[in-house]
Amino acid sequence: MKVKAPEAPKSPAAIALLAFALFWIALVIVLPLVNVLFEAFRTGVAPYLAAILEPDAISAIKLTLLVAAIAVPLNAVFGIAAAWCITRFEFRGKGLLLSVLDLPFTLSPVISGLVWILLFGAHGWFGAWLDAHNIRIVFALPGLVIATVLVTLPFVARELIPLMLDQGTDEEIAAVTLGARGWDVFFRITLPNIKWALTYGVLLCTARAMGEFGAVSIVSGHIRGLTNTLPLHIEVLYNEYNTVAAFATASILAGLAIVTLILKTLLEWRFADELAAHRRH
Amino acid sequence: MSLTVQNITKSFSDFAALDNVSFEAHSGEFLALLGPSGSGKTTLLRLLAGLDQPDSGSVTFEGEDYLALNARERRIGMVFQSYALFRHMTVEQNIAFGLNVRPSKDRPSKAEIKAKVQSLLKLIQLEDLGKRFPSQLSGGQRQRVALARALAISPRILLLDEPFGALDALVRKDLRRWLRRIHDETGVTTIFVTHDQEEALDLADRVVVLKDGQIEQIGKPLELYRKPASSFVFDFLGTNNQVTATVSGAEAKFDGFTAPAVVSGELTGPQVVRFRPFDAHLSKDGPGFKGKVLSILPAGANLRLELQSEDGTVFETQHAHDSDASDLALNDTVYVKPIKVYVFGN
Amino acid sequence: MTTDSPISAGDARLETNGRSAHQIKPEGFKPPKATHRTQHVLPGFHASLGITLTYLSLIVLLPLVALVLRPWEAGLDGFIRTVTDERVLKALQLSFTTAFWAAVVNLFAGLIVAWVLTRYEFPGKKIIDAIVDLPFALPTAVAGVSLSSLYAPNGWVGSLFDPMGIKIAYTPIGIFIALVFIGLPFVVRSVQPVLAEFDAEVEEAALTLGATPMQTAIRVILPSLAPALITGFSLAFARAVGEYGSVIFIAGNMPYISEISPLLIVIKLEEFDYAGAASVAIAMLALSFTILLVTNFVQVLLSRRGRA
Numbered sequence: 045m046k047v048k049a050p051e052a053p054k055s056p057a058a059i060a061l062l063a064f065a066l067f068w069i070a071l072v073i074v075l076p077l078v079n080v081l082f083e084a085f086r087t088g089v090a091p092y093l094a095a096i097l098e099p100d101a102i103s104a105i106k107l108t109l110l111v112a113a114i115a116v117p118l119n120a121v122f123g124i125a126a127a128w129c130i131t132r133f134e135f136r137g138k139g140l141l142l143s144v145l146d147l148p149f150t151l152s153p154v155i156s157g158l159v160w161i162l163l164f165g166a167h168g169w170f171g172a173w174l175d176a177h178n179i180r181i182v183f184a185l186p187g188l189v190i191a192t193v194l195v196t197l198p199f200v201a202r203e204l205i206p207l208m209l210d211q212g213t214d215e216e217i218a219a220v221t222l223g224a225r226g227w228d229v230f231f232r233i234t235l236p237n238i239k240w241a242l243t244y245g246v247l248l249c250t251a252r253a254m255g256e257f258g259a260v261s262i263v264s265g266h267i268r269g270l271t272n273t274l275p276l277h278i279e280v281l282y283n284e285y286n287t288v289a290a291f292a293t294a295s296i297l298a299g300l301a302i303v304t305l306i307l308k309t310l311l312e313w314r315f316a317d318e319l320a321a322h323r324r325h
Numbered sequence: 326m327s328l329t330v331q332n333i334t335k336s337f338s339d340f341a342a343l344d345n346v347s348f349e350a351h352s353g354e355f356l357a358l359l360g361p362s363g364s365g366k367t368t369l370l371r372l373l374a375g376l377d378q379p380d381s382g383s384v385t386f387e388g389e390d391y392l393a394l395n396a397r398e399r400r401i402g403m404v405f406q407s408y409a410l411f412r413h414m415t416v417e418q419n420i421a422f423g424l425n426v427r428p429s430k431d432r433p434s435k436a437e438i439k440a441k442v443q444s445l446l447k448l449i450q451l452e453d454l455g456k457r458f459p460s461q462l463s464g465g466q467r468q469r470v471a472l473a474r475a476l477a478i479s480p481r482i483l484l485l486d487e488p489f490g491a492l493d494a495l496v497r498k499d500l501r502r503w504l505r506r507i508h509d510e511t512g513v514t515t516i517f518v519t520h521d522q523e524e525a526l527d528l529a530d531r532v533v534v535l536k537d538g539q540i541e542q543i544g545k546p547l548e549l550y551r552k553p554a555s556s557f558v559f560d561f562l563g564t565n566n567q568v569t570a571t572v573s574g575a576e577a578k579f580d581g582f583t584a585p586a587v588v589s590g591e592l593t594g595p596q597v598v599r600f601r602p603f604d605a606h607l608s609k610d611g612p613g614f615k616g617k618v619l620s621i622l623p624a625g626a627n628l629r630l631e632l633q634s635e636d637g638t639v640f641e642t643q644h645a646h647d648s649d650a651s652d653l654a655l656n657d658t659v660y661v662k663p664i665k666v667y668v669f670g671n
Numbered sequence: 672m673t674t675d676s677p678i679s680a681g682d683a684r685l686e687t688n689g690r691s692a693h694q695i696k697p698e699g700f701k702p703p704k705a706t707h708r709t710q711h712v713l714p715g716f717h718a719s720l721g722i723t724l725t726y727l728s729l730i731v732l733l734p735l736v737a738l739v740l741r742p743w744e745a746g747l748d749g750f751i752r753t754v755t756d757e758r759v760l761k762a763l764q765l766s767f768t769t770a771f772w773a774a775v776v777n778l779f780a781g782l783i784v785a786w787v788l789t790r791y792e793f794p795g796k797k798i799i800d801a802i803v804d805l806p807f808a809l810p811t812a813v814a815g816v817s818l819s820s821l822y823a824p825n826g827w828v829g830s831l832f833d834p835m836g837i838k839i840a841y842t843p844i845g846i847f848i849a850l851v852f853i854g855l856p857f858v859v860r861s862v863q864p865v866l867a868e869f870d871a872e873v874e875e876a877a878l879t880l881g882a883t884p885m886q887t888a889i890r891v892i893l894p895s896l897a898p899a900l901i902t903g904f905s906l907a908f909a910r911a912v913g914e915y916g917s918v919i920f921i922a923g924n925m926p927y928i929s930e931i932s933p934l935l936i937v938i939k940l941e942e943f944d945y946a947g948a949a950s951v952a953i954a955m956l957a958l959s960f961t962i963l964l965v966t967n968f969v970q971v972l973l974s975r976r977g978r979a
Contacts, residue, residue, distance in 0.1 A: 046870070046871040046872060047867065047868055047869065047870070047871050048790070048869070048871040048874060050789065050790055050791055050792045051790075051791065051792055052791065052792050052793065053790075053791045053793065055884070057884075057885075058790075058791060061783055061786060061787055061791075062787050062791055062793060064783055065783050065784045065786075065787035065788075065799075066787075066799070068780050068783070068784065069784065069799060069802065069803065072780075072851060072852055072855060073802055073803070073805050073806065073852070073855070074802065075821065075827070075828070076809075076814060076817040076818055076821060076852065077805060077809070077817070079817045079820060079821050079826075079827065080813060080816075080817045083817070083820055121722070122722065122723070122726045125718070125719040125722035125723050125726075126719070126722075126723040126726075126727075128715060128719040129715075129716060129719035129720040129723055130723075132713050132715075132716070132719075133711060133713070133716045133720070135716075135720065141723070141724075141727070144727050144731055144732065145727065147731055147735070148731065150909055150913075150959065150963070151913065151956075152912070152913025152914070152915065152933050152936075152952075152955060153811075153913065153914075153915050153916065153933075154913065154915050154933035154934075154936050154937060154952075155738070155913065155933075155936070155952045155955070155956070158738065158936055158940065158948055158949070158952055159734030159735065159737055159738050160734060161940060161945065161948075162734070162737040162738055162741050162945055162949060163733070163734055163737050165945070166943070167943060167945050168737070168945070169737055190730070193730055194730050194731065194734065197730060197731065213712075213713060216713055217712050217713065220712055220713060220714075225714070226714035226715055229713065229714060230715070248807075251808050254810070255808075255809070255810025255811065255812075255813070256810070257810060257811045257812040257815075257915065257916035258811070258915035258916050258933065261915075261916075261937075262937065262940065274810075275810050275811070275812035275813070275916065276812075278812045278813065278816060279812055279920075282816050282819075282920065287820070290816055291816065291817075291820075294812070294813040294816055294817065297809075297810045297812075297813045298809060298813050300810075301805065301808040301809040301810065301813070302808075304808045305801055305802070305804055305805060305808050306801075308801075308804065308808075309797075309801040374875075374879055375878075375879070376875050376878070376879070396875070396878045396879050397878055397879075397881050397882065397883065398881075399879075400881070401879055402879070403875070403876065403879040405872040405875070405876055406872070407870065407872050409870060409872035409873040409875065409876035410873075410876075411873065411876075411877075411891055411894075412895065413894040413895055413897075414894075422877070422880055422882070422890075423880030423881050423882075426877075426880065426881055426882040426883070426886045426890070427881060474876075474880065475879075475880075477880075478880055478881060
């Protein structure tokens, strides 16, 4: 099948469409991004540096990294296991499993936080028991982690499943008939084939894990310097009318988003064939 | 209603797709553009349809400059290789499309469009499938819908790009005959592109043979067969055997025997000569090329033999089932004598 | 985890078929236990399925069960009282109407952006293409504070409208703007691949049949984009209904006026009204799923008509 190659816009209609698209992207996407940097440096570099080097900011950065460092590997391992059983075997209830896998994408972040309060909060199912044993889950690190895990759960699996379905099982079956054993098949055949898609999924998962706001905000309890991740730190500062510090912190996350976009785009250009055909997040 | 193509040249960034191509399609003619892939035949068809523009040359239809018109204005019915049916429209909607998109002053009334669609459905023998979607049709049915859609705009010329390319062999033969009948009924000048020599010879009134963007020969199927203009045309029209012989006049001398030769140009001395599988005579004791029977296979109405000579050359010959050849067995020794050879200078 | 060799796998199958395989076994050969694992050629079915089911049960299903069971503490009455409370109704209405209109705007804007990105060649196209994904990558809180400051009466954009008496930030218009921001990539990324793979011959066919470029776009290309447009619309809509971070700073959060449903959940939690929070959540989910069902139904209708 032949597809139409893009060409320079010539007709007035084409130019009008192009102009509208550029205007819209500038207004809706670029302007808010530029505004973050503008507001962050509004009073100069010194206040900016002061804001991001302040102890609460540093501890927010550390906590954000820690949460992502725990949540992302968990979801990566899960994503590989889920993609393996879904794409390599036939079993009853697969459709249902896929729907459950997609659920976190359709949940409001607030609901993704709420459910953990219902389980582990003071009046939650396990609240009294946890209290009696002096275990803290919500308003502490474990709560931040599980909320982040729930929100970012499908990213890796969703990236791997279409690709592995597309690649089929021929190579792995060939390896088995040649005598390869369990992990050999995975590490020598499957992993090299999916490594870029895995990288891609992990990248998106990490970006979302570090930037998650709604779910984390509910389970964190907003304890400054203790359970505030970067996005929550922004909220606290903004609500205190400390605009410069809020935007300075926001600029760190905006930078992170831009780095994510660049890496993502590079992966897409370089390894288009080795990434899944249809991507929607 | 004749179409004249003159000195058309078209090159893409690095190669010449068409090089100084000229031919004429007479009114009501069924013309085939035949050539291997990359010979420029599809490019030529797209130029005629207005989907591409040539670098130089002219295309006129009854004296009117066709290159000055865009694809929309040429009123050419084009049947694409992939059929390119609109999959969200029913068969009827597909066929009516070309009438429905006309500006309101030229558009036939709803009733007229409906009648036209019905008559075309009848022509393609799909009266009962008008409400179906293309995805619910077989390949052959889709092809017929694509043809009806092209015919609906009462095209001045019908262009078909590898019309049978995507079909399996059985359906292909059926549709071929049917297409010829449609052409004879509608009388519309038709040009079709194919890489299948059998298809071209079977269907077309005349065949234009293309090679590397240039025309090798234009002629009626029999002319091409009997008087091929070049070794390319000869080779392209079917399998043949090649041996060397000393040519003088209309005769080719071999080691111990001669054969009548069709010589293009004035060629004498040692030459490569070609002969068709059925222009060969077999005998038990010569004269001819001595060979051993490698295989005996039925090829339709004929028997096809492969023979290997002592120097390793393999000959392919064809004979009637009831000829002497049918008595042969594998590994029998037999002599092959060409009864008519062709000699080309190039 | 071990794999069985092809030979032993074959043996096991013979045995499970009820036939004795003793005679063909070489001496000293111990048949492997015929577990059902041997039915799979590839290893790891039970391990991977086990991990998947356990993980999904603990992380997704258990919490959702807790959510579904919670609202009924005060009986069905309690639930109905909560979700028919005027403040809750207003919040649900606000969330769903702003999400709907934002998705509608994104449907058109996203279609145009996708069209421009696939049809035209222009300088900087690759950067524009990449930057469309920014709303996916930018943390919602960052978008929230930035939009809020842009559209506040003293912000870059807000100050243009303020003299006309139009307030954007801290009104439902502000919510709508934030939802337009986060929803755009959903439509673009749904439509773009379909448009990029649109068969050029189909378009040329329309052209040779006499259609103008406009007629071709509207009658031939657009209908084949319908499923992708609906998908993009429903993804943008679903995301917008539950959106919190990018909305909360610009919304103003005035009860009955600019208070979105997710915020109501937060407020009820702060009042330790777990059942109330869960009730609002269930109401949101029920409405969202109804809408997803409707769009799925439309998709099925379209595909029956041969459009899929």
